[in-house]
Amino acid sequence: MTPPNTPRRFTRRGVLAATTAAGIAAVAGAVGGDAAASVLGGERAREVGGRRIPFDGAHQAGILAPPAAHGWFAAFDVASGVTPRQLETLLRTWTRDARLMTSGEPVAGDDAMALGHGPSSLTITVGFGASLLRKLGSAVPAELAPIPSFPRDHLDELRSNGDIGVLITADDAVVAAHALRALSRTARGTAAVRWQMSGFNATDGVTVERGATPRNLMGQIDGTGNPRPGDPEFEAHVFAGAGPAWMRGGSYLVFRRIRMLLDSWDTLSRERQEQVIGRRKDTGAPLSGGTEFTPLDLAKQMPDGGLAIGPGAHVRQASPASNTGATILRKGFSYFDGYRADGTPDAGLLFLAFQRDPRDGFTRIQQRLAMADELSRFLVHESSGLFAVPPGIDPHGYLGQGLLEAL
Amino acid sequence: MTPPNTPRRFTRRGVLAATTAAGIAAVAGAVGGDAAASVLGGERAREVGGRRIPFDGAHQAGILAPPAAHGWFAAFDVASGVTPRQLETLLRTWTRDARLMTSGEPVAGDDAMALGHGPSSLTITVGFGASLLRKLGSAVPAELAPIPSFPRDHLDELRSNGDIGVLITADDAVVAAHALRALSRTARGTAAVRWQMSGFNATDGVTVERGATPRNLMGQIDGTGNPRPGDPEFEAHVFAGAGPAWMRGGSYLVFRRIRMLLDSWDTLSRERQEQVIGRRKDTGAPLSGGTEFTPLDLAKQMPDGGLAIGPGAHVRQASPASNTGATILRKGFSYFDGYRADGTPDAGLLFLAFQRDPRDGFTRIQQRLAMADELSRFLVHESSGLFAVPPGIDPHGYLGQGLLEAL
Numbered sequence: 001m002t003p004p005n006t007p008r009r010f011t012r013r014g015v016l017a018a019t020t021a022a023g024i025a026a027v028a029g030a031v032g033g034d035a036a037a038s039v040l041g042g043e044r045a046r047e048v049g050g051r052r053i054p055f056d057g058a059h060q061a062g063i064l065a066p067p068a069a070h071g072w073f074a075a076f077d078v079a080s081g082v083t084p085r086q087l088e089t090l091l092r093t094w095t096r097d098a099r100l101m102t103s104g105e106p107v108a109g110d111d112a113m114a115l116g117h118g119p120s121s122l123t124i125t126v127g128f129g130a131s132l133l134r135k136l137g138s139a140v141p142a143e144l145a146p147i148p149s150f151p152r153d154h155l156d157e158l159r160s161n162g163d164i165g166v167l168i169t170a171d172d173a174v175v176a177a178h179a180l181r182a183l184s185r186t187a188r189g190t191a192a193v194r195w196q197m198s199g200f201n202a203t204d205g206v207t208v209e210r211g212a213t214p215r216n217l218m219g220q221i222d223g224t225g226n227p228r229p230g231d232p233e234f235e236a237h238v239f240a241g242a243g244p245a246w247m248r249g250g251s252y253l254v255f256r257r258i259r260m261l262l263d264s265w266d267t268l269s270r271e272r273q274e275q276v277i278g279r280r281k282d283t284g285a286p287l288s289g290g291t292e293f294t295p296l297d298l299a300k301q302m303p304d305g306g307l308a309i310g311p312g313a314h315v316r317q318a319s320p321a322s323n324t325g326a327t328i329l330r331k332g333f334s335y336f337d338g339y340r341a342d343g344t345p346d347a348g349l350l351f352l353a354f355q356r357d358p359r360d361g362f363t364r365i366q367q368r369l370a371m372a373d374e375l376s377r378f379l380v381h382e383s384s385g386l387f388a389v390p391p392g393i394d395p396h397g398y399l400g401q402g403l404l405e406a407l
Numbered sequence: 408m409t410p411p412n413t414p415r416r417f418t419r420r421g422v423l424a425a426t427t428a429a430g431i432a433a434v435a436g437a438v439g440g441d442a443a444a445s446v447l448g449g450e451r452a453r454e455v456g457g458r459r460i461p462f463d464g465a466h467q468a469g470i471l472a473p474p475a476a477h478g479w480f481a482a483f484d485v486a487s488g489v490t491p492r493q494l495e496t497l498l499r500t501w502t503r504d505a506r507l508m509t510s511g512e513p514v515a516g517d518d519a520m521a522l523g524h525g526p527s528s529l530t531i532t533v534g535f536g537a538s539l540l541r542k543l544g545s546a547v548p549a550e551l552a553p554i555p556s557f558p559r560d561h562l563d564e565l566r567s568n569g570d571i572g573v574l575i576t577a578d579d580a581v582v583a584a585h586a587l588r589a590l591s592r593t594a595r596g597t598a599a600v601r602w603q604m605s606g607f608n609a610t611d612g613v614t615v616e617r618g619a620t621p622r623n624l625m626g627q628i629d630g631t632g633n634p635r636p637g638d639p640e641f642e643a644h645v646f647a648g649a650g651p652a653w654m655r656g657g658s659y660l661v662f663r664r665i666r667m668l669l670d671s672w673d674t675l676s677r678e679r680q681e682q683v684i685g686r687r688k689d690t691g692a693p694l695s696g697g698t699e700f701t702p703l704d705l706a707k708q709m710p711d712g713g714l715a716i717g718p719g720a721h722v723r724q725a726s727p728a729s730n731t732g733a734t735i736l737r738k739g740f741s742y743f744d745g746y747r748a749d750g751t752p753d754a755g756l757l758f759l760a761f762q763r764d765p766r767d768g769f770t771r772i773q774q775r776l777a778m779a780d781e782l783s784r785f786l787v788h789e790s791s792g793l794f795a796v797p798p799g800i801d802p803h804g805y806l807g808q809g810l811l812e813a814l
Contacts, residue, residue, distance in 0.1 A: 116622075208524055208579075219519030219520040
């Protein structure tokens with residue numbers, strides 16, 4: 001490769017070393033902890049661009065990384081007749097380029113789009129759809145069984161599923177755009193983008209307090225109930241321990257584009273909105289009392305005898321207690337894609353859920369939510385994807401190596 | 408109004424005071440200067456959310472503010488039969504709410520979307536289209552004469568023009584989304600969003616070096632040639648000194664959605680891309696030599712006798728020297744709105760140009776570019792808007808007060 005000339009803004013010296021401590025901090029930050037602050041707290045503003053999340057590790061980095069300012073998701077379809085060897089070449093190239101870009105380094109034939117931007121906490125996480133496995137003649141894990149249809153689903157097939165799913169997260173949209181362009185350029189001839197969507201959050205520690213749970217476009221703190229790495233069974237809920245060997249330590253990703261009917265939501269009073277969710281808007285505390293991270297008290301009654309968290313409240317219907325323990329690790333990025341012809345905003349949440357088995361995770365929970373969640377009448381699921389995200393990569397390996405070697 | 412409960416993240420104490428020094432720094436930052444660094448350089452990362460740009464001033468703040476991470480543009484149409492009194496009420500409300508939000512304070516009936524995010528350098532800049540003036544029975548300034556059609560224009564009327572144009576810029580997309588929702592909510596019954604688009608840059612001083620000129624999706628540093636407040640004639644180029652009294656000190660805004668044909672652009676070598684632009688990709692220096700801010704030497708010849716900056720190079724064709732001095736103040740935000748049915752990215756630049764008269768500014772330059780600029784075959788102008796942006800607001804006034812009082 002011919003690297004471009006020296007970036008004028010960030011140099012490798014400005015890039016944070018990927019220490020074990022930073023890796024641990026990243027995990028804690030993913031679920032609202034504050035260990036990240038102790039690692040990064042002394043930095044000045046411009047060093048945010050220099051934040052680096054290691055690409056290699058036991059799990060792909062996008063699963064446990066702290067909330068990023070930008071989440072871009074792209075689904076690729078492989079060209080017809082692609083051979084396993086061609087796919088291996090692509091995945092080796094993507095691995096090499098992902099290592100470079102997550103270190104803030106240019107790739108071969110770099111377009112210079114993000115030259116000087118630093119890694120900006122870039123993560124690149126890759127998963128495989130059932131359609132890819134069928135094309136390769138590989139057995140399809142039972143976990144990739146199609147997600148059933150739910151009431152109120154309004155799915156656009158052209159923006160659903162795909163052979164390969166790629167989650168790109170970063171604190172700088174230019175860095176995300178550059179990564180997407182780089183990956184799609186090297187894919188030419190082997191795979192092409194089927195659909196792509198972009199979302200955003202506040203930047204952790206830059207525009208909101210470090211470790212704060214993001215707010216969604218309904219104004220609600222969203223993600224409080226996520227399992228945390230220290231929780232009992234965290235690994236068992238999120239990472240695959242059974243199924244094909246190439247997925248051990250991997251995770252199954254459910255992607256949903258969930259439109260929010262914001263104009264309808266706005267017609268509710270704040271009190272009514274809080275009842276629908278089951279949490280206060282300002283602090284995120286459950287209506288059963290306490291602060292954001294106080295556990296739900298689903299039995300608590302009000303003086304009038306009614307339940308503090310109503311029967312149809314979103315947090316009740318989504319809780320593990322209502323779903324025989326079903327637990328998923330959620331990530332969300334808001335999207336706002338302009339206005340529709342009817343004058344309403346085309347806006348909502350790019351929802352991602354990681355779990356060891358969607359049948360016991362997202363699907364079980366969504367079956368309940370679609371029937372009983374009061375929030376559901378303000379939401380429309382518009383696209384859906386399901387991907388097997390293989391485990392992390394060791395420094396000499398490549399993305400999906402286990403699958404390719406098992407063919 | 409009933410303010411929501413205390414934000415849990417940012418408090419008013421965390422918000423930077425709007426000092427005169429900060430105002431000057433903002434102006435310098437808009438054109439690549441580094442005075443802003445002296446004001447903000449000592450801040451830590453999370454204080455970026457606390458950066459505040461004063462709403463009131465001689466000019467509307469979005470014109471001279473430093474490059475923001477997010478630029479959202481919305482065009483509104485007023486309801487049929489709206490009276491000047493109803494419009495005045497809307498503009499008074501927008502002014503009150505813009506003052507609150509640019510200070511990081513919630514508005515009446517706040518949806519809590521950005522609660523705790525801080526002002527994040529929010530600016531809200533409002534302009535009036537010729538269609539609004541006609542509806543009000545007001546004379547239409549000659550500067551608002553329709554922009555002529557250019558070769559290769561491919562304009563979507565549904566995403567062009569409008570009665571009122573609103574530019575929202577901020578370093579946090581959630582803050583931009585919140586501002587748009589708040590403005591559209593209070594407009595209900597008087598005006599509704601006609602179209603809306605969102606773009607991005609790196610955050611100045613957070614993910615790139617402070618004061619750096621943004622890069623566009625072609626990987627080119629874009630905006631180097633902008634006039635700077637210290638330049639001779641800067642005020643005369645950017646702000647209206649003639650025309651109706653309500654526009655003195657205002658500026659005329661041309662908005663264009665300019666799609667970039669990135670897949671075609673990618674087929675050029677870096678050397679060829681640099682020839683098409685007339686600048687180096689890495690440093691932004693002109694091909695006639697020097698560094699980013701070295702003036703173009705349009706006569707400089709290469710050893711082989713050819714021009715260093717070719718006859719069709721974008722910087723030559725766009726320069727004031729090629730356009731009898733035409734000078735505009737540009738702002739740009741990249742957009743990436745997924746992929747089209749043909750598999751190409753729906754991506755490019757939300758281009759904004761401020762000037763005292765578009766006929767002597769954008770239109771004159773674009774007439775030349777559309778014919779002679781080698782870059783033009785990689786660009787498609789997809790939407791267009793022209794708005795009269797009245798002068799800034801004094802602390803007791805409201806947006807567009809001069810116009811409303813002249814009716």
